[in-house]
Structures are given as C-alpha cells and as structure tokens.
Amino acid sequence: xxxxxxxxxxxxxxxxxxxxxxxxxxxxxxxxxxxxxxxxxxxxxxxxxxxxxxxxxxxxxxxxxxxxxxxxxxxxxxxxxxxxxxxxxxxxxxxxxxxxxxxxxxxxxxxxxxxxxxxxxxxxxxxxxxxxxxxxxxxxxxxxxxxxxxxxxxxxxxxxxxxxxxxxxxxxxxxxxxxxxxxxxxxxxxxxxxxxxxxxxxxxxxxxxxxxxxxxxxxxxxxxxxxxxxxxxxxxxxxxxxxxxxxxxxxxxxxxxxxxxxxxxxxxxxxxxxxxxxxxxxxxxxxxxxxxxxxxxxxxxxxxxxxxxxxxxxxxxxxxxxxxxxxxxxxxxxxxxxxxxxxxxxxxxxxxxxxxxxxxxxxxxxxxxxxxxxxxxxxxxxxxxxxxxxxxxxxxxxxxxxxxxxxxxxxxxxxxxxxxxxxxxxxxxxxxxxxxxxxxxxxxxxxxxxxxxxxxxxxxxx
Numbered sequence: 001x002x003x004x005x006x007x008x009x010x011x012x013x014x015x016x017x018x019x020x021x022x023x024x025x026x027x028x029x030x031x032x033x034x035x036x037x038x039x040x041x042x043x044x045x046x047x048x049x050x051x052x053x054x055x056x057x058x059x060x061x062x063x064x065x066x067x068x069x070x071x072x073x074x075x076x077x078x079x080x081x082x083x084x085x086x087x088x089x090x091x092x093x094x095x096x097x098x099x100x101x102x103x104x105x106x107x108x109x110x111x112x113x114x115x116x117x118x119x120x121x122x123x124x125x126x127x128x129x130x131x132x133x134x135x136x137x138x139x140x141x142x143x144x145x146x147x148x149x150x151x152x153x154x155x156x157x158x159x160x161x162x163x164x165x166x167x168x169x170x171x172x173x174x175x176x177x178x179x180x181x182x183x184x185x186x187x188x189x190x191x192x193x194x195x196x197x198x199x200x201x202x203x204x205x206x207x208x209x210x211x212x213x214x215x216x217x218x219x220x221x222x223x224x225x226x227x228x229x230x231x232x233x234x235x236x237x238x239x240x241x242x243x244x245x246x247x248x249x250x251x252x253x254x255x256x257x258x259x260x261x262x263x264x265x266x267x268x269x270x271x272x273x274x275x276x277x278x279x280x281x282x283x284x285x286x287x288x289x290x291x292x293x294x295x296x297x298x299x300x301x302x303x304x305x306x307x308x309x310x311x312x313x314x315x316x317x318x319x320x321x322x323x324x325x326x327x328x329x330x331x332x333x334x335x336x337x338x339x340x341x342x343x344x345x346x347x348x349x350x351x352x353x354x355x356x357x358x359x360x361x362x363x364x365x366x367x368x369x370x371x372x373x374x375x376x377x378x379x380x381x382x383x384x385x386x387x388x389x390x391x392x393x394x395x396x397x398x399x400x401x402x403x404x405x406x407x408x409x410x411x412x413x414x415x416x417x418x419x420x421x422x423x424x425x426x427x428x429x430x431x432x433x434x435x436x437x438x439x440x441x442x443x444x445x446x447x448x449x450x451x452x453x454x455x456x457x458x459x460x461x462x
Contacts, residue, residue: 009099014107016085021077021115024411028069028076037061049141060134063126070119071381072415074112075388079407082108082396091397101460105393112389119382124257131254142196176210178236188216189236208236252374260375267368274363285355292351296344303341366430372437373429377422380441384418387445391452394459418444 037058085091094104152168166175173196178189192212213234217227252260391414392407399406425440 006099006103009094009097009104010107013085013104014111016081017078017108017111020079020081020084021073021111024076024080025069025073028072028415029065032065032068036065053137053141056137057134060130060137063122063130067119067123067127067382070115070122071384071388072411074115074385075392075414076408076411078108078112078389078392079396079399079411082393083399083405083407086397086399101397101456105456108389108393109386112386115385116383119385120379123378123382128254128256128259173208176208178208186218189234190214190216191234194236210234210236252371253377255374257375257378260371260378264368264371264375267365267371271363271365271368278358278361278363282355282359285351285358289348289351289355292344292348296341296348299341299344303338364434369430369434369437373426373440376437376441377426380445381422384445384448387449387452388414390456391448394452394456397459398455414448418448421447 040057040061091101091104095101152165154165156163156165161181162179164177164179165173167173173194174192176189176191176194178191180187180189189210190213191208191210194211195209196207211233213231215227215229215231215234217229219225219227252263255263392411395410396407421444422441425435425443428435429437429440
C-alpha cells in the first residue's frame with residue numbers, strides 16, 4: 001500500500017516537473033533560436049536562397065540550440081514547478097502523508113539525470129552531424145549562388161587576396177578584379193565574367209572560372225619588373241576555409257567527445273615528446289658544462305703547478321738594470337696554456353648561458369588546453385541539468401507563497417551567472433596563469449550543487 005502511495009506521489013510530482021520544464025524549455029529555445037538562427041536565416045533569405053534550403057540550414061543548427069535549452073529549462077522548470085507546489089502547500093500535504101522531502105526529490109533527480117543524458121547526446125552526436133550537413137548544404141548553395149559570400153559591387157579580403165566584384169546574378173559574376181599579394185610581388189587579375197564552380201580536386205576548394213582575362217604582375221626580386229598577359233579562360237582556386245567560417249573544418253566544439261579524446265591524446269603525445277627532447281637537451285648541456293668546467297680546472301691547475309716549478313727551479317741572480325721595454329704584450333705572445341684557459345673560460349660561460357636559457361623554457365600547448373576545456377564542457381553543460389535540479393528543489397520549497405514568481409527571477413539570475421562562469425572558465429583556462437580544464441568547466445556545476453545541498457540540509461532540519 002505504501003509503495004502504491006509513493007507511486008501516485010511520484011507520478012504527480014513528475015507531471016508537475018515536466019509541465020514546468022516544458023514551459024521553461026520553450027522559453028529558452030525561442031531565445032536561443034532568435035539569437036542564433038533567425039538572424040542567419042534572415043541574412044540568407046535576402047540572397048534569394050530557396051526557403052526549403054533555409055529551413056534545412058535551420059534544422060541542421062537545432063542540436064546546439066536544444067543542447068543549451070535543456071539545462072536552463074531544467075533549472076527554471078524545477079523552480080516553477082516546486083514553487084507552485086510549495087505555494088499551494090502540496091509539500092505540506094506530502095509530509096503529512098509521511099513522505100519526506102528526500103523521497104519527494106527522487107522524481108526530480110531522475111528527470112534531471114534524464115535531461116542531462118538527452119542534452120549530452122544532442123551535444124555529442126547530433127551537433128557534429130548537424131555541423132557537417134550544414135557545411136555541405138552551405139557549400140552547395142555557395143556554388144549556385146555566389147552572392148552568399150561575394151556580394152554585388154563589393155570588396156572582400158580573403159587571406160592574401162582581395163576580390164572586387166561587379167554585378168552578381170545567379171552564379172555569374174561580372175567585372176571581377178582579383179589582387180594577389182605575396183612576398184615576391186603583386187598580381188592583378190581582371191575578368192569580364194566569372195562563375196563559381198566546385199573544384200574536382202577536393203571538397204575544400206572552389207574554382208572561379210574566369211573569361212576574358214587580363215593579368216598584370218609586378219615582381220620585386222631585384223629590380224622592379226612588370227609582366228602583362230591575356231587569356232580567354234582561366235581557373236582561379238580558392239580554399240573554402242578562406243571564404244567563410246561555415247566552410248572550415250569542425251572545431252573542438254563541433255566534434256564528438258570520442259574524436260576530442262583522440263585529438264587530445266595525439267596533441268599530448270606530441271607535447272610529451274617535445275618535453276622529453278627538451279629534458280634530453282638540458283641533460284646534454286649540463287654534461288657538456290661539467291666536462292668543460294673540469295677541463296678548465298685541470299688547465300688552471302697545470303698552469304699553477306708549472307709556475308710553481310719555474311719559481312723553484314730558477315732563483316733570481318743579482319744583476320744590473322735591464323733595458324726597459326714599454327711595449328704591450330700581444331695576444332699572440334700569450335703562453336699556449338693561457339690561451340687554452342681563456343678559450344675554455346669563454347666556452348664555459350657560453351654553455352652556462354645556454355643552459356640557463358633552455359632550463360627556464362616551458363612547453364605549453366594552448367590548443368591542447370582549449371581542446372581539454374571543450375572536452376569537459378561537453379559533459380559539464382549537459383549534466384548541469386542535475387546540478388540545477390539539486391539547487392532548484394530546496395530553493396523552490398523555501399519560496400513558500402511567492403514560490404513561482406520568485407523562482408522565475410532566481411532561475412534567470414542563476415542562468416546568467418552560470419553562463420558567465422562558463423565563459424570566464426574558458427577565458428582563464430587558456431590564458432596565463434593557466435587553471436585546470438576540469439576546474440574551469442566543472443566549477444559552476446559544483447558551486448550550484450553545493451549551494452543546493454546546503455539549502456536542502458537546512459530545509460530538512462527545519
């Protein structure tokens with residue numbers, strides 16, 4: 001009978017939490033959707049891209065929106081539902097029925113763990129898949145509509161090239177001017193018409209097929225020389241990564257946790273190899289310095305012994321004044337032992353400076369630190385759902401009669417604070433003085449959970 005009573009209470013609390021979560025999830029989903037997707041869709045729609053393709057781009061971007069909406073939805077949803085239950089004295093009735101707050105928390109904890117799992121799957125699997133499909137579709141749209149990146153009557157800079165376009169209609173560009181810059185000189189290419197086509201050599205390259213081409217080159221090697229040429233057709237290759245961020249390889253945020261772990265392992269192995277080589281280099285310098293110091297000490301000892309033996313073997317005899325010679329002794333007139341000692345002293349000093357410089361050198365891979373931060377972020381943000389539930393349940397109970405209104409405000413404040421801590425952890429995690437990626441990403445979760453546990457303990461004792 002008691003088990004059946006628990007089941008009724010658990011279903012009731014679960015239904016209330018799901019209702020509050022649904023409202024909060026939609027709230028944050030719409031905010032993130034407007035912030036990240038509608039602006040992109042609006043920009044693409046102005047370029048006469050078919051609405052169906054725009055919808056596909058939006059669809060491929062949804063995993064990142066959902067992955068972020070789940071944790072904050074769990075936070076505000078738990079605060080709203082628990083606040084409503086507390087406001088209507090539902091928890092008072094639950095306690096009167098002999099069910100403790102700890103047992104009443106069980107359905108919230110189970111749902112928090114379930115939300116964390118869904119958010120993690122979205123972030124770890126669907127986000128990389130969506131990024132790949134987004135890039136593929138955008139590349140197809142770019143081939144058929146260059147106006148996405150090469151606007152009419154505009155000047156655009158890509159790496160070492162500047163592209164000046166005339167009118168862009170469909171996939172045809174008129175009055176195109178390309179300025180190439182490198183260390184040896186400049187090249188100016190003028191084309192009457194051009195078309196943007198995929199290059200057969202790889203998916204990361206596109207080709208501008210130019211018609212009616214005039215080329216002017218200025219070489220700076222030696223004396224300045226100019227060269228002109230004309231051609232009916234010409235192919236000009238462009239890396240898609242230079243054209244748009246959407247065409248670049250997925251970064252650590254868009255990779256799965258498994259791929260991130262493999263990248264981290266490879267980068268760590270390269271860093272360890274550099275450190276081993278550095279330690280070996282330092283040991284070799286230390287060995288060389290000790291050998292040179294020993295050689296110098298031996299030479300100086302031999303010189304001292306030779307001078308002592310010369311003084312003992314030749315006693316000075318009284319004789320008349322010798323003719324005075326004011327000339328400076330030349331370097332070439334130094335004794336062989338003295339020259340050897342001077343050279344060894346110079347070598348020892350050089351080795352000592354080189355050793356100090358190499359010994360103080362520190363190897364740190366900023367990219368490896370960034371990948372580690374993103375790896376832990378993939379787990380920390382989804383499992384913030386559980387930390388938020390641990391925090392929201394006792395805070396909602398304490399809210400009393402004004403639980404729902406206070407809970408919504410507290411939820412928004414904690415969401416902003418949490419995101420600020422995450423951004424701060426990302427910043428301080430890759431900038432000196434460096435902090436642990438684990439601490440940088442998990443500290444906000446730990447802080448929220450600890451505060452929740454302390455409030456929960458106070459509520460239970462009350």
